[in-house]
Amino acid sequence: MHFRNLPLKFLDLHTMKKHNYSAGPCILPQEVFEKSAAAILNFNNSGLSILEISHRSKDFVAIMEEARALALDLLGLTGKGYQALFLHGGASLEFLMVPFNLMKENGKAAYLDTGTWANSAIKEAKAFGETVLVASSKPENYNHIPKGFEIPADADYFHCTSNNTIFGTQIKSFPETNIPMVCDMSSDIFSRVLDFSKFDLIYAGAQKNMGPAGTTLVVIKEEILGKTGRNIPNMLNFQQHIEKESMYNTPPVFAIYASLLTLQWLKNLGGIAAIEKINNEKAALLYTEIDRNPYFKGTANTEDRSNMNATFLLNDEANAPLFDEMWKAAGISGLPGHRSVGGYRASMYNALPLESVQVLVDVMQEFEKKVSA
Structure with missing residues (x-):
């Protein structure tokens, strides 16, 4: 039975699964929940929980090796000189590790400022040397992706953020450059087909599309490392983590296991090309309604709209109590926009089904009828 076929008044919050639009931690595939839950009770019929097995055990080493290999496989980077690591600290620690490992002593790096997290990365890099801001959309409240900027050829690397969760923008075309390109793909990794070999370093927090x-x-890409002349602490040294096969210290066992399950799910679905088609369909469905419905308006420039995070507003905030009541009654969760900008944000990560997007669209259309009456 499809929830979208039921009148809103018949939807029962106590029996239906929520339509999870949370920006992160966010929705994951149902089979990942089920396999993870089983592993918590008894992993591989070992009589032990995945939460208590040794990270040096044969079972976990196999998990780590498969997760690292599968990540490269899905990105099309197997055998191309890349290493995959699963580390601690979130993308926020990578804001620090990237300049530590790539910016030379008395060097400089180029950054594109497209949102809150890009700005945070820039702040960390300033502690290591000169940061060149190639462009910023901050004056327009980050409602677009800057284009036509120049990247200095003598910079040690260029850094960009592929998708901006708070402001609902996404880079659709990446620049060409002869210096190493670094990309924070935390909120759209594995969601669309790209030539990932254009990037020399990609990092992504797991809690959007991965686990x-x-x-x-x-x-x-290993060849970009070891050129800074810096004394890098072991814990912050990518080369050290590569040498120790992503287990320099105790890894987050459960998070990596659940990430492996999600990558397996994606692989079985048909990989990135298959999920991109579904993601395009979800985004088209919602953005078509935002543009059609006279009671809503999008916040990001049309050409830069994110397929992962659709941000929108009510044209009249006086109608917010009614709309909020309706989407909550439909079993929708996580729809409010980021606390810094307000409005609404529909995060449509890989595991969100098309059916959930249809439920939101149905609510928006029903809301239009009620307000117009």
Whole structure:
């Protein structure tokens, strides 16, 4: 039975699963929940929980090896000089680790400022050397992706953020450059087909498209490392983590296991190309309604709209209590926008089904009828 076929008044909050639009931690595939739950009770019929097995055990080493290999496989980077690591600290620690490992002593790096998290990365890099701001959409409240900017050829690397969760923008076309390109893909990794070999370093917190919070995927082209002349602490040194096969210290075992399950789910679905088609369909469905419905308006420039995070407002905030009551009654969760900007944000990560988007669209259309009456 499809929830969208039921009148809103018949939807029962106590029996239906919520339509989870949370920006992160966020929705994951149902089979990942089920397999993870089983592993918590008894992993691989070992009589032990995944939460208590040794990270040096044969079972977990196999998990780590498969997760690292599968990440490279899905990105099309196997055998191309890249290493995949699962580390601690979230993308926020990578804001620090990137300049530590890539910016030379008395060097400089180029940054594109497209949102809150890009700005945070810039602040960390300033502690290591000169940061060149190639462009920023901050004056327009980050409602677009800057274009036509120049990247200095003598910078040690160029850093960008592929998708901006708070402001609902996404880079659709990446610049060409001869210096190493670093990308924070925390909120759209594995969601669309790209030539990932254009990037020399990719990092992404797991809690959007990959798994629960607690680990960060870092994909590095090895040849860019070891050129800074810096003395890098072991815990912050990518080379050290590569040498220790992503287990320099105790890894977040459960988060990596759940991430592996999610990557397996994606692989079985048909990989990134298959999920991109579904993501395009979800985004088209919702944005078509936002543009059609006279009671809503999008916040991001149309050409830069994110397929992962659709941000929108009511044209009349006086109608907010009614709309909020309706989407909550429909079993929708996590729809309010980020606390810094307000409005609404529908996060449509890989595991969100098309049916959930249809439920939201149905609510918006029903809301239009009620307000117009």
